[in-house]
Amino acid sequence: MSVLICPVCGEMLENTGKSYICQKRHSFDIARSGYVNLLLSKHMGKAVHGDNKLMVQARREFLDKGYYSPLSEAVCEEALKYAKNGSVVLDAGCGEGYYTFNIRASFDRSDIAAKMYGVDISKVAVEYAAKRDKSVRFAAASVFHLPVASGSCDVLVTMFAPYCGEEYSRVLKNNGVMIMAIPSENHLWELKKAIYDNPYRNEVKPYELEGFEHISARRVSFTMEFRDSTDIRSLFSMTPYYYKTGRTEQERLEVLAELTAQADFEVLTYRKK
Numbered sequence: 001m002s003v004l005i006c007p008v009c010g011e012m013l014e015n016t017g018k019s020y021i022c023q024k025r026h027s028f029d030i031a032r033s034g035y036v037n038l039l040l041s042k043h044m045g046k047a048v049h050g051d052n053k054l055m056v057q058a059r060r061e062f063l064d065k066g067y068y069s070p071l072s073e074a075v076c077e078e079a080l081k082y083a084k085n086g087s088v089v090l091d092a093g094c095g096e097g098y099y100t101f102n103i104r105a106s107f108d109r110s111d112i113a114a115k116m117y118g119v120d121i122s123k124v125a126v127e128y129a130a131k132r133d134k135s136v137r138f139a140a141a142s143v144f145h146l147p148v149a150s151g152s153c154d155v156l157v158t159m160f161a162p163y164c165g166e167e168y169s170r171v172l173k174n175n176g177v178m179i180m181a182i183p184s185e186n187h188l189w190e191l192k193k194a195i196y197d198n199p200y201r202n203e204v205k206p207y208e209l210e211g212f213e214h215i216s217a218r219r220v221s222f223t224m225e226f227r228d229s230t231d232i233r234s235l236f237s238m239t240p241y242y243y244k245t246g247r248t249e250q251e252r253l254e255v256l257a258e259l260t261a262q263a264d265f266e267v268l269t270y271r272k273k
């Protein structure tokens with residue numbers, strides 16, 4: 001039985017192979033790539049469609065080159081501490097499935113038979129994700145209206161996606177664990193210095209989150225060597241600065257061909273209270 005629920009009536013969804021169907025006969029087709037669209041137009045909100053194709057491709061290309069692999073390894077190690085045989089693990093805002101896939105593969109290597117789910121509001125992103133990993137169930141949906149049964153998840157991973165504490169807490173089992181990553185103080189400092197006149201370091205906010213007990217923080221810092229301007233631009237387009245950048249900064253970015261930059265993250269783990 002899947003932990004997915006009908007976005008219309010909230011009943012459990014059953015996978016018939018070609019579609020997911022609830023007891024009230026609401027039915028949702030499974031796309032050829034393998035994901036199911038559980039996004040109701042009223043739940044789309046301001047994000048509308050989430051990341052578009054160009055953003056998804058840029059992120060995939062960048063991540064697949066392994067620039068963030070130390071972060072991925074740290075998140076996998078953290079997930080491995082809490083997942084066991086039969087655990088349900090959800091990647092909320094999974095994008096094109098880079099971390100979802102790596103976490104699932106790390107479970108396989110450790111002989112942990114967990115059930116993985118990935119949800120993202122971007123249909124393009126979940127389509128890519130579904131093609132990447134056939135053993136994960138991917139759904140297009142909003143993290144603000146997760147089509148996931150209450151108290152059904154052992155571990156929830158959320159990487160750089162919008163945060164919805166109420167929903168994350170609702171879908172987790174009692175004592176379930178939430179793992180996320182945040183940029184730390186020096187993240188991409190050299191990139192910011194190369195582009196901005198007055199760069200500033202990231203402000204790290206207090207760890208406390210309502211409804212959760214903070215259980216660990218692990219700093220993951222490493223150096224990235226860029227010898228390809230496309231990768232630098234892909235990285236920049238993945239950051240929130242991208243949307244706040246003027247013409248002068250764009251021009252500096254265009255001519256930036258090589259760069260050594262720090263990646264600086266914190267992997268934070270919480271337990272549902």
Ligand SMILES: C[S@@+](CC[C@H](N)C(=O)[O-])C[C@H]1O[C@@H](n2cnc3c(N)ncnc32)[C@H](O)[C@@H]1O
Pocket residue numbers: 047049050051059092093094095096097098099119120121122125141142143144158159160161162238
């Ligand atoms: C910065 S990307 C991170 C993707 C992935 N977790 C990763 O780290 O590679 C943010 C993701 O959040 C998704 N997103 C934005 N708003 C969303 C929402 N309301 N519900 C679900 N996903 C959302 C976007 O489509 C995008 O894939």
Ligand SMILES: [Zn+2]
Pocket residue numbers: 006007008009010011022023024025026
């Ligand atoms: Zn229904």
